[in-house]
Amino acid sequence: MHEEIDANFLADLFNRIAILLEIKGEDRFKINAYRRVAESLEKETRDIFELYREGKLMEIPGVGKAIAQKISEILESGKLEFYQRLTSEIPEKLIYLREVPEMGPKRIKAVWEKLGIDSVDKLEQAARQGKLRDLPGFGPKVEQKILDAILAIKERRLNRRFPLGEGWKLSELVTGRLSRCNGVVMSSPAGSLRRMKDTIGDLDILVAAKTEAADEVIRAFTELDMVEEVMLSGPTKTSVRFKDDLQCDLRIVEPSRWGTALQYFTGSQQHNVLLREVALKNNLSLSEYAVTDKASGREIVCASEGEVYRILGMSWIPPEIREGTIEIKLALKDGLPRLVELGDIKGDLQMHSTYSDGRRSIREMAEKALLLGRSYMLVTDHSQGLGVARGLSIERLRNQWREIDKLNEEFEGKLVILKGAEVEVKADGTLDYPDDVLGQLDVVVASIHSSLRQDKDRLTERYLKAVTHPLVHILAHPTGRLFGVREGANADWDIIFNAAASCKTFLEINAHPSRLDLSERHIRQAHALGCRFVVSTDAHDLHEEDYMIFGVSQARRAWLEARDIVNTLPLKEFMAQLKR
C-alpha cells in the first residue's frame, strides 16, 4: 500500500522530528529518544510491515508505546498527525540549516524568529550583509565561520564522507609520524575508522603520551604535509583539515588513561551514552579520563579498554558493533556472539593474475598468500567477454590450468591453488563460458560488470539466472557499487537473496576498499534470509591481498560469525560445501 515506506524512511522521519523538537526547545531526553530510534531503524533489516503485523514494533531498541503507535499510524495511513502539527509550528525547511556547522538549534531558532531566515541561501545573504553578528549568541567571528561553511558546502568540500580504505591509509601515515615523537607510548585510530564503517566522516586519532610531550606531538601533527588548515587547537585536542578536505581530530591522553580514552573516542556516540547510563546505574560515572565512584569520588583509572567494560560488569565489546543498539544489553549477560576474525579466514576466493588484468603472476600471488597464512586460493581471472580486463579465451584458460597444476606440485600442499574464473553474467543472464568449461573449474564465481543500469525487473531476472545456475558457486561483489563512481545496482535484493539461500549460492563480501560489496546493510538482510557468505580480496596486486581485513570488518559489523562464512573452513570442508 505505501510502497515507499520502509525502515530507512522512518529513520529519516524520526531524525527530522528530533531536529525540529530541538529547535522548538523540547526536553533533550525526549529528543534523544527519537534519535535513538532513528539509529535502530537504520540497522533494522526485518520488514517493518511484518513487525507491525506481528505486534513486534517494540522489539526495536528504543521503541516504546508512543513511538510504536506513531509507526503504526504511518504504516496504516501514510501520514503522521504529530508531524503535521509539529511542522505547522516549526517550518520543516529549518532542518536544512542544521547542515551548516556552527548552526545548532539555538542559533537556528534565533535567525528564524528574529530575521525570518528559513533557508541556507537566506542565511548566506544575511551573513554577507552583517546582519547575524548582532543577534544574541552570534558575533563577527561566528558570522564569518558560517559564511565560510556555507561556501564550503556549496563547493562540496564539507559534509563529504570518505571510503574506509582512504581513511585507513591516512591514519597509518598520521599514527606513523606521531609515534616517532618523543614520549609517545601509543597511538591508534578511533572513531568510525576503528569501528570500520565503510565510509568515514572524519578521522580520529588518539595518542598516549606524557603531558610534557604533548606540545611536540601537536606540532608534528599540525605540520604534517597534508594539513591545509588548523581548525582548533587546545592542550589536549587539536583539529585540522587535510588538503583533500578530510577533517582529522587528534586527542592526547596520559598513558595510564588509555583505556577510558580509547573507549570514549571510539564511540559511537549512542554507544557511549548507553554505556554511561549503565555506569550511573552502578553509582559510577564514566568519562574519557576515568571511571569515578560517585559516592566516594574515587577515580578508577583504566589503562586498557577491557578494564572499562569489566568494571561496568560486561564483556568487552568489539568496536565494529558499538552502535548503541543491543550490544550493551547482550554484553551485560555475556551474550555477545563470537564475531568472525581475520585469523579465521583460510582461503582467498577472488584473485587476479597477469592472465587477465592482474599485475602479478599466479606464482607471486600464491607466495604472498602463503605468507599471509592462507591454505588455499582461487584464481579468478576474467572470462573472455570482458575485453577491458583482457578476459581469457577458453584456450588461454586451459593454459592457465597447466600452470596451476605445476605450481600445486611445487607447493606440495602447503598452499592449494584452485582453478576458477570470474565469469561475466551477460546482459541476457547467460554466462560467458559454456557449461562444459564451467564444469571443469573447481569454483565458479559469477559477476556482473556491464549493463548495471538495466531496469529493475530485468536486472533482478538476470541476477536470478546467475544465482540459480547449477554451476555457479559464488556471486561476486553483488551490487556492483564503486565508491565515488556508482551506486549499487537497483534490483530486488529480497528475491535474489532468497534464491541464493535456497540454491546454496554463496554471496561474496568483496573486501576491496573501493567496493566493500555487499555492504553491511545488505549482509544483514541476506543473513536474515539464510544466505551464507565468502569474504574475498579481489586482489590484483600483492598488497591488495592484505585487504581481507576490510571485508572481515564489514561481516563483523553485520554480526556474522565464522560459521556464516564458508572460506573460514579448511579446504576439504570448504569444497564439501559447494553445490554439485
Next chain:
DNA sequence: GCCGTTTTCGGCCCGACTGTTTTCAGTCG
C-alpha cells in the same frame, strides 16, 4: 519518550573548545 534484579516515577553522559561573556552558552562529538 524510554526504561526498570535496588525504581512503573524519576531518572536520563560528559567534557573540550570557542566566542561572547563578565561567569557562561552554544556547538560538537
